[in-house]
Amino acid sequence: MGLIVFVLFLCLAFSLLLSKVKSGRGANWAKLFRIASVVVSISIFTYWFIKKSAVGVVNEAVGLQVINILPQTLDFYVININDADNNGILDVKHIGKIRPEHYRIEYLKMDQSDEYWITGYLGKKNLVYFSQHSVPNKNIDQIVEVQNYINQSVKLSDKAKKQVEAYNYENIKLGIWVTLDFLLLFLNLVLLLKRNRLSKKG
Template sequence: MTLIIFIIFLASVLSLVLFKVKSGSMAKWAKLFRIVTVVFSISVFTYWFIKKSAVAFVDNSVGLQVINKLPQALDFYLINVNKSDKNITLEPKHIGKIRPEYYRIEYLKMDKSDEYWIVGYLGKKNLVYFSQHSVPNKNIDQIVEVQNYINQSMKLSESAKKQVDAYNYENTKLGIWIALDFLLLFLNLALFLKKNK
């Protein structure tokens, strides 16, 4: 997705430059490029937001219910431990902030994994909960009740913290690119509407 966002950014900048081309043989091609850029950008972002808003149910997955029994709201992350013949990859995902006595449901793709970690943060950087869970039977959904501030493994929790930090950094970077793309898309649309008036 990052590559597509960057391509949209470059195309949008070029569209703004091509707005100055109003006569000659290049004018028609410039206008066509600008129209294609705007339509493509709107299509990609519409698809992306619908995909992000839809329920994240995955076929052949294991349902995971995380229940917060603690007196404070915690920000939870899920890390899926994918194992292959040569290496182990950690795949983080933000579950969200869960208030006391509330829960969230996620769906785990466990075709390359039989283990996952739950990481809980109080605030932005304060890791207060870490638990490691195995999935011996992939036909049974998982329920995790967070009742204590525990850290089951300092070594694994450090790895999890690095993964969460990298995940949040990538999301922040993606958010900045998306904001720039929206600004350029708005400018291109405004120029189209101004010309039509």
């Protein structure tokens, strides 16, 4: 998605420059490109937000229920160990903040994996929980009750922490580009609608 967002940024920025082309042989082509950029951008972002909002159930997924028994709200991440190429690729997902005596459900695609890790943060960087879980039977959903502040492996938790930091950094970068895209999209829409109103009045 990061590459698509960047390409949309370039198209919308170029569309904004083309708004200066108001006459001549290239005016119609410029307007057509601007309209196409706006329509495509709106379509892609609409699809993306609907997909992000939908429940993350996938075929042949293992349901994971994380229950927070601790007296404090923790921010949880699940890290799926993908061993398809024996490279130990770590796929990070943000489960979210779970209050005491509450739970969250996540769905893990385990067709190329049989292990996942769970990390819990108190605040942004204070890792206070780490557990390692195997999935011997992928037809049975997983339930993890977080009852203690534990770290089952300092070595693996350090690796997990780096992956979570990289995941959050990429999300921050993506958020900045999406914000810039929305700003350019808004400016392009305003200029297109303003131009159409002036054309109708003329």
